[in-house]
Amino acid sequence: MAGASQPHCPGGHQQLTDSSPAGRRHHRQSADTDTFTTNHLGPFTLTESLIPHLPDGANVVFTCSAVEDPQRKPAVTAGFRGGRYISAEASARGEWQPGGSSKPGYDAYATSKQCNLATVLALAREVPRLRFIGVEPGFNPGTGLGRDASPALQFLAKYVLAPLAPMVKYWSTPKRAARMITKVLTSESHQSGAYYDENGKPMLGSVQVRDAEFSDRVVAETRALLAKVSDETL
Numbered sequence: 001m002a003g004a005s006q007p008h009c010p011g012g013h014q015q016l017t018d019s020s021p022a023g024r025r026h027h028r029q030s031a032d033t034d035t036f037t038t039n040h041l042g043p044f045t046l047t048e049s050l051i052p053h054l055p056d057g058a059n060v061v062f063t064c065s066a067v068e069d070p071q072r073k074p075a076v077t078a079g080f081r082g083g084r085y086i087s088a089e090a091s092a093r094g095e096w097q098p099g100g101s102s103k104p105g106y107d108a109y110a111t112s113k114q115c116n117l118a119t120v121l122a123l124a125r126e127v128p129r130l131r132f133i134g135v136e137p138g139f140n141p142g143t144g145l146g147r148d149a150s151p152a153l154q155f156l157a158k159y160v161l162a163p164l165a166p167m168v169k170y171w172s173t174p175k176r177a178a179r180m181i182t183k184v185l186t187s188e189s190h191q192s193g194a195y196y197d198e199n200g201k202p203m204l205g206s207v208q209v210r211d212a213e214f215s216d217r218v219v220a221e222t223r224a225l226l227a228k229v230s231d232e233t234l
């Protein structure tokens, strides 16, 4: 089963139409909330719902991203400052640890992807009968992830950067990424809690996400948030 996270463009939501500062803040927070909900809360809920029905030894693969790691140089160069998690509730309100990215949406995206990896690592300890695995598909220019970027940037990504991807370290193409993810998803030899790079080689997440206390807290707070939302909507 692929508990793959749905993306939201890290550089997206930049075209704010409301000119008032309060309106701008509202739009920004609402876009960040969407990112966190789509990328983390959705796959988390799906996974928790399916766990009781999966057979022993099933693989559960989350599509993560190395932008969660503040020590990942290419991501930092692109403007990311790693995951900026305060709490699940704060994330759902679009609030991040101070000192983050100057680019709109980047902290929301990086934090949501850090939560994907935290989920893999925490569930691997909590549910030993299944195998939870994270993959970093590599930077794939030209996918729909940049759908909200300017037309010029989208053109550049699709027709200039994408053809170069096979030659550049940390980059990939949808075809290569799909091959790697399929291999990971169908293999029976993984350690639960493993994390693979764009070439299917083991890699490490950020120092923060590897802290078991942190990943357990992300999972516990996510469950509490979902329970609260569910109670409030009943």
Ligand SMILES: NC(=O)c1ccc[n+]([C@@H]2O[C@H](COP(=O)([O-])OP(=O)(O)OC[C@H]3O[C@@H](n4cnc5c(N)ncnc54)[C@H](OP(=O)(O)O)[C@@H]3O)[C@@H](O)[C@H]2O)c1
Residues within 6 Å of the ligand: 004, 005, 006, 007, 008, 038, 063, 064, 065, 066, 113, 136, 137, 138, 139, 140, 141, 143, 144, 145, 146
């Ligand atoms: N591209 C990269 O460089 C890169 C790097 C590292 C990790 N990743 C991760 O790889 C995964 C795939 O990214 P991608 O580049 O292939 O992105 P993509 O081209 O934007 O594709 C994402 C897919 O998710 C769907 N989706 C987006 N928001 C949704 C929502 N709110 N509800 C339901 N479906 C939604 C999209 O549907 P529509 O087509 O209908 O919009 C699309 O089919 C993501 O988890 C992303 O974080 C990507």
